[in-house]
Amino acid sequence: MxxxxxxxxxxxxxxxxxxxxxxxxxxxxxxxxxxxxxxxxxxxxxxxxxxxxxxxxxxxxxxxxxxxxxxxTGDLGTSYSLRTDVGRLLLEQLPGTIGLALLSLVVAWLLAIGTAWWATLGGRVAATVSSGLEVVASAVPHFWLASLLILVFSTELGLLPPVSTGTPAGLVLPVVTLAIPVAGFLGQVTRDSLLDAAATPFTVSARARGESPSGLFARHLLRHAALPGLALSGWAFGSLLSGAVVVESVFARPGLGRTLLGAVTLRDIPLVTGVALVSALAYVVVVALGDLAERAVDPRGRAT
Structure with a gap:
């Protein structure tokens, strides 16, 4: 401790x-x-x-x-450009960005698990296609992905707003934009762990007892395959916070990302420092929570 x-x-x-x-x-x-x-x-x-x-x-x-x-002493100073207390300003902007990052992390995990499930149960073709999708997703830039999603779902289909509206619908595109690259990386790690877990004795024993493929995946493979991803959830959260700088700017969404971008442009030293420290603190907290989650999932972690 x-x-x-x-x-x-x-x-x-x-x-x-x-x-x-x-x-x-x-x-x-x-x-x-x-x-x-x-x-x-x-x-x-x-x-x-x-x-x-x-x-x-x-x-x-x-x-x-x-x-x-x-x-x-906890004194973050006064913003040069906004003439307001940095601490108060960050308290106003923090919930939006942290909520966006956490929701994106949840969606990224759902996408990664769904892809891993399809790759495991769908045969060789599904495994090959999912592997290619994960590689592409993990490499796609946020700015390009955000522009593509706006073009398809806002301009062409008119299903979702192109900018933040303060409603659940306005959250969809920013969350998906942040989640997809992280989901690609988590999917690769989870799928590789699934392959390793599928060759272990406990998996062979479960199959011999008549366990169905879906039951084997949900009750045996996923717990072990998720461990490396859980260990990397802190990194993923940090990546989401850095990606928020681009995503919040593209979707005109208020938050720490847009605040940081404006502060750097204006050389607002107290505000830049405050945003960076709050982001680092949030990263440290999420890493600690990821360690706790890993211990809860891994019986060996509980034993120690």
Whole structure:
């Protein structure tokens, strides 16, 4: 438990450090961003005042240590561009993005399990086709997939809205866009594990007892085949959070993804740092939950 907490603290520190130095490589002056960007035509006196007020005139190491001190107390600062408390802003945007990522993860697992079931029970042709679909799905870019889904289901068929509407119908295309690439990867891992599990003695014994193919899959194979995928669910969730930057922008959906994209463009250092830290914390939590789920499914995990 202590080791897991220390690991979480290390991840958050690493993210905060990386963001601090990376955002300063983006061309532009943070002081100008605070005053409204290059178009504000701020005077040199105003820029100097802002630099002193925000500590931007201090050496980089001093700025870095000061930021770590603020973050350690839970102070995420004030957004340069939106002039509002970063913590409050993230609390408003967080539920939408986390909900989108979790729902996409559930859909990805359903697609992966469905594909694995078809590949297992459908014969050689089904196995070959499902393998090809998984490879294509895992490699397809979010932007291209989102554009294709909008073209087919919104423009041509008129079945679903092309942008977020705040309704369940407006969630379908963003969720599917995020879920399909992850489902392709989880499907590959699950299918390979199914093949390994199908050759084990307990599977042979279950067949000898007269277990049906569907019962064998549901009661024996799936539990063992899902273990590698469960172990990778934390990675999958992180992938969904990063994909949300593109998906929320394409579907005009409010959330951390669009917030981060705008913050990076405007060099809004407190907001970029806040979004990155919240995303990293969510990733750490989901990884821990994935470990618990793996222990619940794997009898060997419960035994230890």
């Amino acid at each position: 202590v080791g897991r907490l220390l690991g979480a603290v290390f991840v958050l520190w690493a993210v905060a450090t990386l963001i601090f130095f990376a955002i300063r490589l983006v061309p532009g002056d943070p002081a100008e961003a605070i005053l409204g960007g290059p178009g504000s035509q701020a005077s040199a006196e105003a820029l100097d005042t802002v630099r002193r007020q925000y500590g931007l005139d201090q050496p980089l190491l001093v700025q870095y240590l000061a930021q770590l001190g603020r973050l350690a």
